[in-house]
Amino acid sequence: MSDFISLRIGTQDFGVPVLQVRDVMRRQQLTPVPLAPRAIAGLLNLRGRIVTAIDLRTRLGLPPQAADSDATHVVVENGGELYALVVDSVGDVLAVDERQLEAVPPGLDPQWRAVASAVYPTADGLIVLLDIARLLDMAPPRRAAS
Amino acid sequence: MDELLREFIAETNEHLAVLERDLVALERAPEDARLVDDIFRNIHSIKGTCSFLGLKRLESLLHAAENALGKLRDEGLPAALAATGTLLGACDRAKTLVAALAQEGREPEGGDADIVARLELAMRPSALVPAPAPAAPEPSTAAPAAGVDTIRVNLDTIERLMAEISELVLARNQLTQLLRGRTDLEATQALQRLSQVTSALQESVMKTRMQPIGQAWAKLPRMVRDLARELGKKIELKLDGSETELDRQVLELVKDPFTHLMRNAADHGIETPAQRRRVGKPETGTVTLSARQEGSAIVITLADDGRGIDPERIRAAIRRGGFVSDAELKAMSEHQLLQFVFHPGFTTAAQVTNVSGRGVGLDVVRSNVEKIGGTVEVASGLGRGTRFTIKIPLTLAIVPALLLDCAGQRFAIPQTAVAELVRSGPEHRIEWIHDAPVLRLRGSLLPLVALSDVLLLGEERGTDNEWLIVIIGYGAQRFGLMVDGVDDAEEIVVKSLAPMLRGTRLFAGSTVLGDGSVVLILDPGALAAMTGASDSVEPVRAPAPPPQLGGSMRGDGLLLFRAGGATPKALRLASLLRIEEIAPGQIEQIDGKPVILYRGAALPLHLFGAAAPGGRQFALIAAHDGRICAFVADAVLDTVDDMPVLDRALAGPGLLGVAMIGGRPVEIVDAAHYVTTASARLPAPERSAA
Numbered sequence: 007m008s009d010f011i012s013l014r015i016g017t018q019d020f021g022v023p024v025l026q027v028r029d030v031m032r033r034q035q036l037t038p039v040p041l042a043p044r045a046i047a048g049l050l051n052l053r054g055r056i057v058t059a060i061d062l063r064t065r066l067g068l069p070p071q072a073a074d075s076d077a078t079h080v081v082v083e084n085g086g087e088l089y090a091l092v093v094d095s096v097g098d099v100l101a102v103d104e105r106q107l108e109a110v111p112p113g114l115d116p117q118w119r120a121v122a123s124a125v126y127p128t129a130d131g132l133i134v135l136l137d138i139a140r141l142l143d144m145a146p147p148r149r150a151a152s
Numbered sequence: 153m154d155e156l157l158r159e160f161i162a163e164t165n166e167h168l169a170v171l172e173r174d175l176v177a178l179e180r181a182p183e184d185a186r187l188v189d190d191i192f193r194n195i196h197s198i199k200g201t202c203s204f205l206g207l208k209r210l211e212s213l214l215h216a217a218e219n220a221l222g223k224l225r226d227e228g229l230p231a232a233l234a235a236t237g238t239l240l241g242a243c244d245r246a247k248t249l250v251a252a253l254a255q256e257g258r259e260p261e262g263g264d265a266d267i268v269a270r271l272e273l274a275m276r277p278s279a280l281v282p283a284p285a286p287a288a289p290e291p292s293t294a295a296p297a298a299g300v301d302t303i304r305v306n307l308d309t310i311e312r313l314m315a316e317i318s319e320l321v322l323a324r325n326q327l328t329q330l331l332r333g334r335t336d337l338e339a340t341q342a343l344q345r346l347s348q349v350t351s352a353l354q355e356s357v358m359k360t361r362m363q364p365i366g367q368a369w370a371k372l373p374r375m376v377r378d379l380a381r382e383l384g385k386k387i388e389l390k391l392d393g394s395e396t397e398l399d400r401q402v403l404e405l406v407k408d409p410f411t412h413l414m415r416n417a418a419d420h421g422i423e424t425p426a427q428r429r430r431v432g433k434p435e436t437g438t439v440t441l442s443a444r445q446e447g448s449a450i451v452i453t454l455a456d457d458g459r460g461i462d463p464e465r466i467r468a469a470i471r472r473g474g475f476v477s478d479a480e481l482k483a484m485s486e487h488q489l490l491q492f493v494f495h496p497g498f499t500t501a502a503q504v505t506n507v508s509g510r511g512v513g514l515d516v517v518r519s520n521v522e523k524i525g526g527t528v529e530v531a532s533g534l535g536r537g538t539r540f541t542i543k544i545p546l547t548l549a550i551v552p553a554l555l556l557d558c559a560g561q562r563f564a565i566p567q568t569a570v571a572e573l574v575r576s577g578p579e580h581r582i583e584w585i586h587d588a589p590v591l592r593l594r595g596s597l598l599p600l601v602a603l604s605d606v607l608l609l610g611e612e613r614g615t616d617n618e619w620l621i622v623i624i625g626y627g628a629q630r631f632g633l634m635v636d637g638v639d640d641a642e643e644i645v646v647k648s649l650a651p652m653l654r655g656t657r658l659f660a661g662s663t664v665l666g667d668g669s670v671v672l673i674l675d676p677g678a679l680a681a682m683t684g685a686s687d688s689v690e691p692v693r694a695p696a697p698p699p700q701l702g703g704s705m706r707g708d709g710l711l712l713f714r715a716g717g718a719t720p721k722a723l724r725l726a727s728l729l730r731i732e733e734i735a736p737g738q739i740e741q742i743d744g745k746p747v748i749l750y751r752g753a754a755l756p757l758h759l760f761g762a763a764a765p766g767g768r769q770f771a772l773i774a775a776h777d778g779r780i781c782a783f784v785a786d787a788v789l790d791t792v793d794d795m796p797v798l799d800r801a802l803a804g805p806g807l808l809g810v811a812m813i814g815g816r817p818v819e820i821v822d823a824a825h826y827v828t829t830a831s832a833r834l835p836a837p838e839r840s841a842a
Contacts, residue, residue, distance in 0.1 A: 040607035054318025
């Protein structure tokens with residue numbers, strides 16, 4: 007068994023390993039980063055540490071959220087750095103039985119396939135489990151104009 | 153016990169532990185060339201320190217190990233399998249010696265002929281039979297702890313401490329807000345106390361990470377003295393800027409590079425007193441080590457006034473080592489060529505001395521410096537000396553910064569890079585050359601760049617708008633950064649960016665300001681690079697172009713030189729035939745006009761003004777339409793890509809105009825004018841060479 011925290015974007019549920027999650031916060035003030043990859047939402051200050059926020063919607067090629075709606079930051083750690091995943095809302099902790107995991111279906115959008123580690127079927131629907139390292143591996147940033 | 157010795161023991165125990173681990177790994181992966189390089193470096197490092205501490209027994213033991221390993225490296229790696237056991241044996245013996253050293257403060261009596269003999273045996277090609285497993289090390293008491301009044305603290309611990317203090321500062325600020333306006337004496341007094349302690353704590357923690365670079369240099373004077381004796385040379389060491397503060401971890405990592413560079417300068421750079429006398433230099437060679445903060449980096453230079461590096465020897469060594477193809481080698485500039493001294497396994501030394509010359513050393517320097525995100529470069533003038541420049545980024549360092557407003561966002565820029573602030577207006581008008589903005593400031597043209605354009609913040613603004621211009625000086629370059637305003641100055645702690653953001657290159661990092669907000673820190677070096685000018689106007693203080701001397705020149709670029717006045721001048725390379733160094737006596741007068749004897753003919757000479765007294769002089773020989781003449785230059789600075797002439801207002805006979813190169817005005821000389829007005833027939837042999 008391993009534990010995942012469920013995240014929601016639109017009507018889709020995702021899961022990230024609970025061991026990598028450091029914090030869950032309401033929407034924070036973000037400092038935008040010019041020239042950064044599009045999915046970078048900005049930087050925020052978490053108790054003196056600088057956290058890079060990733061807009062999960064953009065990362066997964068989904069339309070942006072309405073500006074006035076709520077958003078939640080899920081802070082995860084990867085390679086010693088902190089990242090905040092910007093999602094619509096956060097659900098429960100799921101105890102996942104590995105034997106019930108399904109492979110990522112080949113027909114899935116390549117952008118999703120690149121970051122999904124498995125699919126977990128539940129009574130309420132399918133949960134896409136995300137691989138954080140792969141989520142953070144994105145196209146290099148734009149170079150400065152010259 | 154001697155402080156040096158104590159430190160050596162602590163270091164060597166660590167080195168030996170790593171060595172043991174690597175040797176064991178090599179046994180499993182004998183084809184891993186990088187591992188061999190690591191082991192080589194490690195042994196070389198320990199040996200180096202041994203030799204200047206006078207630890208003869210350890211030194212000769214390690215020398216034998218290094219020889220054996222070097223032989224294996226040259227003969228192909230499968231042989232390493234056979235030798236690792238023997239090498240491990242040597243490693244064990246070294247550990248025993250260090251343990252005894254720690255207890256008695258000196259090397260134990262006796263010798264290591266047994267181990268040395270085994271190492272020599274392992275060097276023979278026939279030794280492909282696995283050596284017997286090394287005898288179990290002599291039971292040695294564990295090396296006793298060395299230092300007493302210092303402890304090693306994991307950097308993470310300090311990082312965490314810093315983060316927690318930042319949080320404490322924010323909490324204190326909140327509390328101050330809450331208690332504002334209250335007259336409750338007890339509460340305000342308590343808050344004041346809390347405030348003081350918090351500030352003091354913050355300062356202490358920051359201080360724990362900073363150390364003056366002089367600490368890493370403490371060993372060097374003695375080392376130089378010993379080296380000079382050993383090599384029969386006279387060397388003077390000058391230290392400059394030793395108070396420059398460096399992050400503790402950074403300092404640890406650059407200690408070894410200093411040692412290596414110093415040995416290198418003493419062994420390869422500085423000549424013997426007799427050699428120096430012969431070429432008219434003072435008997436005592438000088439090695440200057442200096443440190444300073446420059447923009448977003450700490451710049452450390454180590455310069456000697458020795459023989460310099462001969463690019464031809466480098467070229468030959470590259471060819472011998474087969475590091476690159478012949479075609480690549482041909483295409484390399486002298487600067488690129490020189491950087492090969494940092495290549496693993498690269499050596500020009502014909503003889504392996506005890507001090508250096510095995511082709512390890514400089515690659516250690518580079519790998520250590522790159523580990524902390526720094527760069528190292530070498531520049532050299534044949535016969536004039538060599539200069540190594542190490543640049544360490546200010547990541548981890550605390551810097552005063554200026555906060556700039558741009559398109560509604562704030563950015564920080566290190567204050568050390570800011571030369572002055574100018575508000576554009578009737579007095580300082582922004583002018584345009586095609587679509588490039590420039591500013592006339594005290595008689596020179598300053599290239600400008602709008603920060604919002606650079607960052608693609610896309611706010612269209614009229615050209616006649618009011619701007620604040622931050623004038624940035626970076627190395628030899630100056631340019632103006634157009635922003636909306638300047639906010640404030642603040643001391644900031646630089647934090648590195650997440651890996652996915654590093655590729656933008658324009659940011660040196662990010663920081664949390666006192667009010668808790670996050671801002672990005674601009675990298676002045678990257679901005680300077682964007683203004684299009686390169687940082688190469690003055691690569692070495694006494695830059696000479698050794699390979700071009702007497703060789704023929706070609707290309708589309710400009711040759712920058714200095715003659716008669718401070719403003720550099722430039723000649724199109726296309727019109728340049730040769731550069732010759734000339735002696736003052738070579739210039740003669742015919743009909744009251746200066747000429748120089750060149751290949752048996754008198755060549756008309758143009759002097760731009762009085763020559764700098766006592767310096768070297770060069771004749772730049774230019775041709776036009778089958779006629780030639782020469783210009784006298786005090787110094788040849790560099791070659792750069794051809795630049796469009798910016799300002800033709802000053803153009804006149806002999807002067808095509810002024811261009812901005814490296815952020816400074818350069819006069820472009822019209823060679824054709826001089827050649828046609830005062831010229832001689834091109835001597836016949838030259839025609840075919842041109």
